[in-house]
């Protein structure tokens with residue numbers, strides 16, 4: 001219980017006059033909080049400020065009431081009154097406080113960063129699933145699964161066939177000889193490996209680098225489909241026949257498919273993604289003719305043009 005002090009309890013008539021005066025002022029000020037909303041665009045801020053002001057005034061007027069009530073009426077539970085009073089204060093702040101992350105307006109750059117971080121997180125989840133996957137026999141034959149790597153916001157997604165020996169050993173895509181040549185193709189396009197995303201149709205190495213089997217593709221393809229959905233690239237470059245055929249659901253040869261844009265069906269309600277098939281860099285290494293290199297370069301120039309990116313001239317940095 002509180003201590004009564006004589007100064008705290010002025011004479012009855014003084015109290016009545018003061019309380020009456022303060023209530024009148026409070027009552028007279030009540031409409032003020034509504035006025036700014038009619039006259040200002042930024043009415044929410046002004047309204048809140050005005051409301052805060054009138055709340056303080058209201059608090060001043062009422063803050064002594066529990067004490068006075070307790071002094072006048074002995075039966076009143078002072079703790080209860082104070083609790084109610086505190087709850088009322090909480091009601092004011094709670095009602096007007098901005099709550100939840102969605103209500104804070106974000107700058108476009110912040111939104112981009114947040115979206116990129118979210119996409120990277122989703123890709124991580126897929127990579128974790130791929131590392132644990134045992135849907136086909138390759139899961140027990142691999143050294144490492146190779147989920148893919150790169151920029152979660154990439155405009156270009158390169159898709160190969162399946163990891164080879166080097167990729168299986170390191171758990172990273174295109175790190176062997178074919179990968180070094182792919183690095184050169186990406187650099188010739190004026191890009192860095194970290195600008196693009198690189199993945200494969202199969203996430204595990206088939207024994208002796210044999211061709212992927214249909215049942216393996218059926219088990220593994222959903223992971224790539226989800227990666228494509230998350231990255232949402234503007235262009236997919238399919239490296240070699242197995243990648244192009246799987247992504248386009250066709251039996252045509254890579255010779256028939258390469259050199260022109262096709263459409264990857266990205267699912268109901270989603271826009272199709274442009275897809276450029278080209279020769280696999282492993283094929284280029286085996287058939288390293290000027291003609292073949294020229295063909296791949298022609299295909300990549302079309303990709304750059306489609307993205308509105310400059311085509312670097314050979315020999316110029």
Ligand code: URA
Pocket residue numbers: 160161162163164167172173174175176178179200282
């Ligand atoms: N060949 C592929 O198709 N993918 C790789 O990751 C490496 C070589």
